[in-house]
Amino acid sequence: MRSVRARAALGATLVVAVALTVAGLAVLTVLRGNLTDRAGLEAEVAAREVAGQLALGVTYAELELGDEGTHPVQVTDEAGRVVAVSEDLDAISGTGTAEVTPAPSAPAPSPGGGGEEGDGDDEGNDPARGEVSSEAPDFANGTATVDGETADYRFATVEATTRQDVTLAVHAGSPLAAEQEAVDTVRTSMLAGLPLVLLVVAGVTWLVTRRALRPVEGIRRELAAITASEDLGRRVPEPDSRDEIARLARTTNETLTVLEASVDRQRRFVADASHELRSPIASLRTQLEVGEAHPELLDVPGAVADTVRLQALAADLLLLARLDAGERPGRAPVDLGALVREEVSQRAADRIPPEVSVAHGASLEVSGSRGQLARVVGNLLDNAERHAERSVAVSVRTDRGGVLVEVTDDGAGVPEAERDRVFERFVRLDDARSRDDGGAGLGLAIARDVASRHGGTLTVGTAPDGGALFTLRLPRQAGTGGEPAAGDG
Template sequence: MRRVFGSVRSRAALGATAVVAVALVAAGLAVLLVLRTNLIDQADLQAEVAAREVAGQLATGVAYGRLDLPEDPVQVVGDRGRVLAVSEDLEAVRGTRSRDVSPEDEPPADPDDDEDDVPASGEVSSDDARLGTGTATVDGETRDYRFARVEATTPTGETVTVYAGSPLDTQQQAVGEVRTAMAVGLPLLLVVVAGVTWLVTRRALRPVEGIRGEMAAITASADLSRRVPEPDTHDEIARLARTTNETLAALEASVERQRRFVADASHELRSPIASLRTQLEVAASHPGLLDVGGAVQDTVRLQQLAADLLLLARLDAGERPREGSRVELAALVREELSQRANDRVPVRAEVREQCEVAGSRGQLARVLGNLLDNAQRHAAAEVWVTLRAEGGWAVLEVADDGAGVPEAERERIFERFVRLDDARSRDDGGAGLGLAIARDVAERHGGTLTVGESPAEGALFTLRLPPA
């Protein structure tokens, strides 16, 4: 049960059904209220017309016993609640001034009255009729009525009250029929809404189920080259499929890059380890043949390679410079150059102004060191280091007068374990990690590292960093 109602399709069907149910119930109640009000107004109008008609007869002097009364209940009440006239077959009444349905005899005329003092006609009150609900029994049948109350004055000056009723059968029957129709039709309509919503949602979510199934297959097979199906629509599900495929492509590239990284790292580590092992094995058998310098060199190279791999691992994990740390690049350049007095090619520095940036001093020193090491390997006679501020950025350039970098290879050299001088020995060419580390560090500091052509037609590496 929880699984059924936990699906998006079920929740959508239930939600749509609930919303439609609330809307239909509210609309039905409004319809019933309007219908009932209109029918009651109609009954009130009929009752008032009947009451005024009887009151008009009284005002013209028609005797109580000769009144032309309608079939619906009518009661004429005088002062002190005396019932003067009632309609035919009226057996009981509630909702009027008097419950008496037996009219009193019409009083005889007073012979002492002066006929000249008697007005020719009476009058009907022009005020709005007072309305109310009551019951009446006519010819043995009791029904609900709306009663209208109208006052009239007879030609003799007597004020009487006329009560006329209009039955509510039509209103009650109409409201009952509408209520019954709603009670039967509303559940049927809700069933239709729920079914249509279920089918429509099922059709709309079918691509999502395809995406889920393919993702489950990819997870089970660990084959990141597979892709989820993309529907031909232009809705959110199609965008979800495209984003999922883009994520899979990025994940596949990342895994492939990691796999290649591990393979290249294993290959690079194998050489110094094998060389060091061979020297130690020879030294174990023939101590006099131990090449101490070569062993130290292999150990140093192995240590540097391990340090590079660890730094790349930290960068891949998203390590960023510590917040609040600042580095003065001019002092960093001077300090780094002071430690490279024995470089093969002399380095000429031109520090035009102070440039302070936010970041890790150790990582930025590593970038400058890697760029200088690369320049030393390729320079013919000289290396230049320039530091300046340009457009709000700190710009550090390292140039040489070597053969330069072919334009087609200027992005490839920043890939890991890539060496354009593969024909040379690893001792001279390095492991191919220096420039990759330099670019990763630059990007972690919010900057860029690019390569171009120097004025001496060699390589020009430009590091741009935002100011602190």
């Protein structure tokens, strides 16, 4: 069963069916118990009436056994012999003995006990009186055949002691026909009404579920249309309600927005990468073709430069691809002070050698990939040297539980409106600069991505001299501490 509505309707119907069945059985059990107890009470009353007569000395022949058709009575002695039964009692079960004929040898109580005042052997000496047991009677279910008709009865057994100290058991029954009829009526009503109730429950659940899931169907259709058209600019309808379905629609639209932005970035990345790769590849091919036709005209330094640029661009693209794929950086300890000194030492012959300042007396260790962090520092230094006029400075220090690397130059700086855009891929703010001198516009984008994946940040501001100030903040490695002390290195 693939339909949610059908499963919901079936589940609700099954739950209601089980609940009604359990409730019905409980009602029938309680009803049967109450009616049975009522029949037992009536049987006890009838038995005690007969037991009272026996205790007063009424003979078996003179016993008034009440309405024999309603309350059949059987009296037995201590030996289990039947001494008295109701008139027209043909058969009985459930009383301990099935005999319905009084035994001729059973002793009978002496007459008396019902005489007028003054009767007795001597004045002031009344004959001994019997008694009826005050204990709770025993109950049992059985059958009795009275005047040819057999029915079920609830029997109560009450003991009575005669004047002759003979203990007799009086078994009186009360019919269970009313109990059985009431239980059958209730059971029939329940069985007749159960299918109707279940049908109503199933129908209501189907309709309610259909109404509740209608927005989901709208979301599904719109998503199917988006998938077919590949138009990520479309959005699914959002219901006015504040329930789970409305939240699902909003989350779906947010996901579509992120997906659309991601696809747009990917398309721009592919287009920009193709454009950037086309230039060095075309230049290199041209030089090689000229060199093949005219070896004396081959520009070997230019070919090498184009190859180096192509290699660097391929490395940048490969690193971005790994970052986009969610590659997690290593967790080795890296001393940022030593890393910055190493990067600066490799640039002694550059156009503007950077000046470096590293704090002493404090731990500058962070956790991450040394190679990727070296790429960040190198990209920041390359960017500063490309835009500086006379000086580039880099400093490393601790600040509020983190390590700060600041790279400044005395160039034109970054306009405030462009400070977020400068970290986008293939973005170069100096459009007049040639591509060969200005790079591909991936350095700062790579630097921010690497910083983010190391739990840090990379921001740009204004240097004291008016140029650009790039600040790399990384969390210090756990377990390190110490206060910074300023110093030059």
